[in-house]
């Protein structure tokens with residue numbers, strides 16, 4: 160059995176126990192004076208996202224209706240945006256059915272100022288493939304939902320259970336051809352973030 | 356890959372060096388990426404603390420690896436992930452193949468995994484009638500060109516956009532002469548979307564596996580790993596045993612370091628955590644040793660297992676930048692690859708630890724503080740001692756050892772050398788002298804240090 164063979168070889172060859180380092184320092188290294196929303200905005204915009212500070216859901220609807228042609232397939236996971244297909248109703252559909260989704264709108268409670276990442280789990284996504292297969296993605300987040308760095312982000316996540324979760328920090332992109340940045344590789348061609 | 360095994364680094368680098376403008380372009384592009392890394396690193400006041408913390412976490416991992424692996428296995432199984440173990444590349448390939456075969460699957464979409472490059476999985480599956488499509492754009496490009504990746508993060512960094520245009524024209528039907536990266540990327544997007552929607556199996560690599568929770572994390576900018584994994588009925592993840600980290604919170608340290616070191620980005624676009632399979636689908640994880648447990652036992656080299664594959668050491672390496680990734684004739688090129696490869700096959704990769712200036716730039720940028728250049732230096736000693744020294748170096752080193760062992764020969768050699776330099780410089784400045792390739796030879800001094808010292812002493816005493 161390879162399992163036993165590998166584990167035995169590892170055990171035999173590993174060095175004497177070394178303690179884990181202190182993580183507290185990194186968790187507490189936070190500049191409390193920083194305005195997290197504006198820091199997030201700068202980083203996210205730099206990473207190719209469109210960030211809107213909005214007063215309410217009506218404003219979000221107006222922006223979406225301006226940006227997208229009427230009749231395109233939009234799936235929303237927010238009760239407040241009920242003009243669109245509700246994510247819960249398509250949850251158990253085969254992911255392949257989403258090939259024609261133009262926009263997916265999701266909600267999160269955790270954003271990271273240092274790198275523009277938004278934490279979304281399966282629960283917020285409905286179906287795992289939705290935020291990837293849609294031509295465009297929009298995420299709604301509250302202005303108090305930002306933490307400074309990844310250290311606090313994982314403190315917030317803690318030992319939460321999820322089947323799948325992802326930090327999403329912008330539209331799908333690549334720079335594989337002569338290092339020229341191209342937005343819209345396999346996933347969404349844009350990420351719009353609405354800060355409430 | 357087949358051509359690469361017959362030649363060693365100096366010869367392959369010489370091939371690459373034939374096109375001087377391309378070498379300069381390659382050099383400058385990578386240096387530009389390295390500069391972006393510097394900017395990103397300097398923006399974080401706690402950068403050095405992060406590196407040190409990451410290095411210590413990895414040290415803890417190495418010292419508890421067997422327990423962490425078992426813990427990961429138990430937790431992953433609890434989550435409904437099916438765990439397999441592979442002692443070597445052959446077993447890894449067989450496991451992947453049998454998973455596909457059992458389900459009658461003949462087509463698979465793959466996201467970037469250097470481990471599967473190391474195992475030559477694509478070739479193996481092809482021989483067994485299974486079609487594999489690489490979905491990372493850079494990997495797809497080199498796959499269509501029938502080449503291995505030349506860089507672990509930037510697989511086609513050696514290719515010009517015009518060449519990529521030609522490849523896409525031939526294979527994907529883009530217009531002849533099209534070289535606009537935007538249009539080429541769009542062509543690949545359309546082609547690969549079709550692939551994602553029709554493949555029943557997806558294979559990905561693993562960036563980090565968390566012992567505490569049994570989840571694993573995959574980082575991409577394109578979202579190709581997610582597109583593949585979420586649309587397939589079976590997701591196979593291949594991971595090396597060293598990818599384990601103890602707790603979920605440690606991801607905070609590594610995700611902050613990884614892309615800042617790799618490309619200067621603050622984080623990848625997607626850092627996806629897979630914990631349980633989606634309803635109606637399966638996740639399998641293949642845990643691979645393939646020589647890693649041996650490296651763990653080599654005290655001088657075990658730190659190399661801390662590597663998180665950011666590619667920073669390649670981007671900064673003056674030898675890598677000027678010799679190209681393919682000259683290393685191994686899946687992981689550059690400084691870290693030159694440490695990992697001799698562990699697998701000391702004879703075949705005896706040349707690689709010598710493909711370095713030992714300038715230490717790699718060690719300076721490494722986010723997990725691996726003593727890369729020291730390890731390269733140590734490998735040289737091991738390789739010479741074991742009698743595997745590279746062909747081009749053996750003769751010269753034998754002569755050197757003989758000369759250094761005898762004071763008479765040493766003095767004679769020095770004198771002859773200086774005379775040769777002075778009166779017949781072409782005797783050293785020629786193709787037979789590997790040191791002269793790409794270098795100007797220095798002017799020889801008129802007298803040796805010994806002669807100068809004796810004279811000076813004489814002058815002082817008189």
Ligand code: SF4
Nearest residue numbers: 662663665666668721
């Ligand atoms: S050795 Fe260090 S710098 Fe090189 S790829 Fe690995 S982690 Fe990055």
